[in-house]
Amino acid sequence: xxxxxxxxxxxxxxxxxxxxxxxxxxxxxxxxxxxxxxxxxxxxxxxxxxxxxxxxxxxxxxxxxxxxxxxxxxxxxxxxxxxxxxxxxxxxxxxxxxxxxxxxxxxxxxxxxxxxxxxxxxxxxxxxxxxxxxxxxxxxxxxxxxxxxxxxxxxxxxxxxxxxxxxxxxxxxxxxxxxxxxxxxxxxxxxxxxxxxxxxxxxxxxxxxxxxxxxxxxxxxxxxxxxxxxxxxxxxxxxxxxxxxxxxxxxxxxxxxxxxxxxxxxxxxxxxxxxxxxxxxxxxxxxxxxxxxxxxxxxxxxxxxxxxxxxxxxxxxxxxxxxxxxxxxxxxxxxxxx
Numbered sequence: 089x090x091x092x093x094x095x096x097x098x099x100x101x102x103x104x105x106x107x108x109x110x111x112x113x114x115x116x117x118x119x120x121x122x123x124x125x126x127x128x129x130x131x132x133x134x135x136x137x138x139x140x141x142x143x144x145x146x147x148x149x150x151x152x153x154x155x156x157x158x159x160x161x162x163x164x165x166x167x168x169x170x171x172x173x174x175x176x177x178x179x180x181x182x183x184x185x186x187x188x189x190x191x192x193x194x195x196x197x198x199x200x201x202x203x204x205x206x207x208x209x210x211x212x213x214x215x216x217x218x219x220x221x222x223x224x225x226x227x228x229x230x231x232x233x234x235x236x237x238x239x240x241x242x243x244x245x246x247x248x249x250x251x252x253x254x255x256x257x258x259x260x261x262x263x264x265x266x267x268x269x270x271x272x273x274x275x276x277x278x279x280x281x282x283x284x285x286x287x288x289x290x291x292x293x294x295x296x297x298x299x300x301x302x303x304x305x306x307x308x309x310x311x312x313x314x315x316x317x318x319x320x321x322x323x324x325x326x327x328x329x330x331x332x333x334x335x336x337x338x339x340x341x342x343x344x345x346x347x348x349x350x351x352x353x354x355x356x357x358x359x360x361x362x363x364x365x366x367x368x369x370x371x372x373x374x375x376x377x378x379x380x381x382x383x384x385x386x387x388x389x390x391x392x393x394x395x396x397x398x399x400x401x402x403x404x405x406x407x408x409x410x411x412x413x414x415x416x417x418x419x420x421x422x423x424x425x426x
Contacts, residue, residue: 117199132145
């Protein structure tokens with residue numbers, strides 16, 4: 089059935105036509121964007137109406153203090169295409185996206201920022217690319233309309249670093265405009281600042297990923313919530329992603345390896361010092377090597393213990409949620425012969 093907004097002749101009154109399972113859920117994290125929201129909602133509705141797609145818009149207010157939450161609640165009461173999710177306080181964009189994914193019912197999920205810098209007119213293009221067999225289509229802001237020193241330069245450095253560490257060849261990890269298959273986001277649990285690493289998380293889940301150039305506009309209202317202060321958090325989360333990519337289901341391989349190296353090194357130094365003491369009769373009590381040997385042995389035992397604990401946590405993580413350590417893309421069988 090065709091979807092969209094049909095005016096009933098009264099200003100501000102809308103009726104959305106949608107199927108029980110929408111073709112697409114548009115998830116929009118919101119924080120202090122009261123001026124942008126009316127324009128954004130109309131742009132999304134207009135685009136998807138023209139594209140004949142059944143849809144829903146899920147706006148997640150992340151502790152706004154400028155009236156955005158109230159505006160969303162008012163709009164949700166008169167628009168059947170809008171679902172307003174109001175968080176109790178500011179939890180961060182990752183939590184807002186996770187909440188949006190939870191409430192999304194669509195066969196595909198599209199995310200974008202609420203500041204009008206992403207263009208809703210690009211949504212059909214991303215969805216068409218998704219239909220080519222991809223699980224995630226990421227936007228690439230080729231002509232970004234942001235400050236060169238505080239936004240563009242840190243972004244280029246971060247994107248280069250993330251590509252090198254994750255091996256996922258995406259040029260613009262920071263672009264919020266992305267399209268996902270619903271089953272993909274259902275498999276991803278988000279914490280910290282991991283929303284910017286969604287392509288890397290999807291890669292861990294075995295997703296087929298691509299990117300497309302999208303439009304980017306200068307900010308019309310308000311000011312950016314991003315800055316250089318997030319650099320430290322990005323680096324810490326990047327290290328988490330790097331570990332998950334290689335050792336999520338086998339943490340003992342990294343802790344055990346370094347523990348073994350540490351124990352063998354400490355043991356070798358200890359044997360050498362014992363030989364010096366017994367065979368040569370030299371005093372070893374004031375030698376730095378003795379301290380190093382003890383330190384290496386203790387560190388090695390600790391790393392082994394960390395590895396064992398990580399293995400137990402990993403098994404608890406998967407078994408308590410019934411999460412397999414693999415992902416099946418499809419099952420093909422021979423058709424039954426009548």
